[in-house]
Structures are given as structure tokens and as C-alpha cells.
Amino acid sequence: MWFQIDPRLSKPIYLQIVDGVKEACAKHILNPGDRLPSVRELAAEMTLNPNTVAKAYQELERTHVIEVIRGRGTFVAAPSPVPDKEQRLAAMRDTIKHLWIEAQYLQMTSHDLLALMHATVAEWDRERGRERV
Amino acid sequence: MWFQIDPRLSKPIYLQIVDGVKEACAKHILNPGDRLPSVRELAAEMTLNPNTVAKAYQELERTHVIEVIRGRGTFVAAPSPVPDKEQRLAAMRDTIKHLWIEAQYLQMTSHDLLALMHATVAEWDRERGRERV
DNA sequence: CATCTGTACTATGTGTTATAGTACACATAG
DNA sequence: CTATGTGTACTATAACACATAGTACAGATG
Incomplete structure (x- = not known):
């Protein structure tokens, strides 16, 4: 599978399933139209309860990451305009604030923090490029 | 108080208390040696249970943000070398990965993301400067 | 001694997570 | 049509985290 749970x-x-699928999509390991394993398949493969997988799929559908077709299966959704863009941007700013605070405690300067951000983003850009279809 | 809970x-x-105290320290609203309200004082002021505040203080002491002196009170700790620096750096990298994934879903380029990081960090640097003693 | 500190302990209620099992509506292949 | 595979809904149970309430103890201070 394109991710693993602990x-x-x-x-x-x-x-963990939700984030695993979103990460696979962001890295283009999964692409729009790709079919995901059924609830029962994924549950069996990872020795989980089907209800747990179903809960993950419902959350992924709620956030428009996947599309569900009754009786057919679940598929990666095509990119679409995001409704709650402002809220999600605010959440990102809050996350960056937490990074800034944590950096203080690791005795990093803001310059150090931005350098870490640059390096890490570049690393994930390379990761995406490698996995691209 | 230097923070509020919801x-x-x-x-x-x-x-929320833990993060509030850490944020106040990072912004130098609280400085090393400053005394925090007692467990009972803070609980009364925020209409919380003293046990809840005590749990927050214990977590803050565990991470060396504050120091506790039996019978005297709790005080903001002086900066000290961090033992688990590698783990916390790894956690920061993971957080940045999540930001990178979220940026994809908001149809932001990596350049957009880094610009947002620059702007947000600069904002908090200004915030710290304003509150400094 | 009286009063303040943090801490420890039991008990209770609530909500989330994960499991198990059953059942239903829909789509598809034979 | 039947059989099978989809997601979904529902009840029930167990485990755990969170928050509250109340009591009690050890250390520091005036």
C-alpha cells in the first residue's frame, strides 16, 4: 500500500488513513480517477475493522479528496475549487505560528527556521517529482 | 491573563494552557524568573478545575518551560540546552510536510507556500518585538 | 500555628476511538 | 433473475482521554 498505519x-x-491518502495524492502516487481499495479489502489487508476504514473514507469524501459511487467504489477526485479556503489558510498561519514558537525553544533564529522550511519544502518537491506518472 | 481558553x-x-504559556514566553510577555499564578488562582480566574491547571503545569515542567518549587510556586525557567533536539526537529519537518500537502490542496505552489511562511514569520517577529520588555 | 504552594488520590460523567456483528440499498457480472 | 461486491447505517461493547469534584498530604512562609 502507499502508506502504513501504526x-x-x-x-x-x-x-492516519486520511493523511496517508492525502499524502499519496499530493505526491501523485494516486491520481484523479484512480480507484481505492474497498472498505473491506483495506480493512483485511491492514487487519482493521471495516468501520474504521469507512470512517476514514467518509472524512475523505467530506473534504472532497475522494468521490464515492454507491455500489462501484471510491475514486480519487479531480481538483476542485475549495469552499473554506480562508479558514484553511488561517489554520496554516496558526501552524506556522506554532513552528515559530517551537523554533524559539530550539534556540533557532527566524532565519534558521526559514532555512529549514526552504530545505524541507524542496525535499518534498523532489519527492513529488520522482513519483510522478 | 496573557492567554485565553475556549x-x-x-x-x-x-x-491550551500549555500552548498559551509557551507562546507568552516566546513573545517575552513572560520572562525567566517570572512567577505564574498558583494552580488555584488560575483555576478560579478561568473557572476551571485546579486539577486541569495542575496537569498543564506538570506538562510545562516536564518540557522545562517552567520550574516548580514546592510550597513556593511555579516560575518561568531559564533557557537551557534541549535534550531531545533531534526528535523535535523531526517533528517540525513533519509539520512542514503537512503544510506542503495542505498547500497542494489549496492550489498553492511551493513558492506561494514559502511566501506565506516568510510573511507569517515576519509578522510574529514584529509581535515579539512589540511585547519585549 | 495558619496559610499558602504543588501534588496525590478516588470517584464520576462525558466524548472519542476502535472493535464486532447485522442489515440495507445500489451496481455489476453471470 | 441470482450472486457478488460496493458504501452505508445501526446497535452494542470495551478502552481510553478529558474534565470535574472532593479530600488529603508535604513543603515553604510569615
């Missing part, structure tokens, strides 16, 4: 982590399993 | 948020109250 039941020992505090992060809920269904959110 | 019981309606999904984030646990004790973690």
Missing part, C-alpha cells in the same frame, strides 16, 4: 501512535487510525 | 475547541483545555 496503532501505537496516539493519532487515531482513521486519521 | 472549552468549545476540540483541543484539550490543559493543552
Whole structure:
């Protein structure tokens, strides 16, 4: 599979699935139209309860990452305009604030923090390029 | 107080206190040696249970943000070398990865993302400067 | 001694997570 | 048509985290 879950982590399993799928989509390991494993298939493969996988799929559909067709399966959705763009941008700013605070405690300057951001983003851009179809 | 809590948020109250104190320290609203309100004082002021505040203080002491002196009170700790620096750096990289993925879904380029980071960090640097003692 | 500190402990209620099992509506292949 | 595979809905259970309430203890201070 394009991701793996760890039941020992505090992060809920269904959110690990959600993030795993979103990451695979962002890296173009999964592309629009691709079919995801069925709820029962994925549950069997990862020895999880089908309900847990279903919960993840419902969250992914709610956020328009995947599309569900009754009786057919779930598919990666095509990119579409985002309705709650402002809220999500605000959440990103808040996350960056947390990074800024954490950097202080690691005795990093703002320059150090921005350098880390540059390097990490560049790394993930390369990752995406390598996996692209 | 230098922060406020919202019981309606999904984030646990004790973690809201933890982050509030850390933010106040990062912005130098609180400085090393400053005394924090007692468990009972803060609980009364924010209409919380003293146990909740105590849990926050214990987490803050565990991460060396504050120092506790039995019978005297809690005080902002002086900056000290960080033991688990590697883990915390790795966690920051993971957070940046999440930002990168979220940016994709908001149809932002990596350049857009880095610009947002620059702007947000600069904003918080200004915030810190204004509050400095 | 009286009063303030943080801490420890039990108990209760609530909400989330994950599991198990059953059942239903829809789509498709034979 | 039947059989099978989709997602979904529902009940029930167990485990855990969170928050509250109340009591009690050890250390520091005036």
C-alpha cells in the first residue's frame, strides 16, 4: 500500500488513513480517477475493522479528496475549487505560528527556521517529482 | 491573563494552557524568573478545575518551560540546552510536510507556500518585538 | 500555628476511538 | 433473475482521554 498505519501512535487510525491518502495524492502516487481499495479489502489487508476504514473514507469524501459511487467504489477526485479556503489558510498561519514558537525553544533564529522550511519544502518537491506518472 | 481558553475547541483545555504559556514566553510577555499564578488562582480566574491547571503545569515542567518549587510556586525557567533536539526537529519537518500537502490542496505552489511562511514569520517577529520588555 | 504552594488520590460523567456483528440499498457480472 | 461486491447505517461493547469534584498530604512562609 502507499502508506502504513501504526496503532501505537496516539493519532487515531482513521486519521492516519486520511493523511496517508492525502499524502499519496499530493505526491501523485494516486491520481484523479484512480480507484481505492474497498472498505473491506483495506480493512483485511491492514487487519482493521471495516468501520474504521469507512470512517476514514467518509472524512475523505467530506473534504472532497475522494468521490464515492454507491455500489462501484471510491475514486480519487479531480481538483476542485475549495469552499473554506480562508479558514484553511488561517489554520496554516496558526501552524506556522506554532513552528515559530517551537523554533524559539530550539534556540533557532527566524532565519534558521526559514532555512529549514526552504530545505524541507524542496525535499518534498523532489519527492513529488520522482513519483510522478 | 496573557492567554485565553475556549472549552468549545476540540483541543484539550490543559493543552491550551500549555500552548498559551509557551507562546507568552516566546513573545517575552513572560520572562525567566517570572512567577505564574498558583494552580488555584488560575483555576478560579478561568473557572476551571485546579486539577486541569495542575496537569498543564506538570506538562510545562516536564518540557522545562517552567520550574516548580514546592510550597513556593511555579516560575518561568531559564533557557537551557534541549535534550531531545533531534526528535523535535523531526517533528517540525513533519509539520512542514503537512503544510506542503495542505498547500497542494489549496492550489498553492511551493513558492506561494514559502511566501506565506516568510510573511507569517515576519509578522510574529514584529509581535515579539512589540511585547519585549 | 495558619496559610499558602504543588501534588496525590478516588470517584464520576462525558466524548472519542476502535472493535464486532447485522442489515440495507445500489451496481455489476453471470 | 441470482450472486457478488460496493458504501452505508445501526446497535452494542470495551478502552481510553478529558474534565470535574472532593479530600488529603508535604513543603515553604510569615
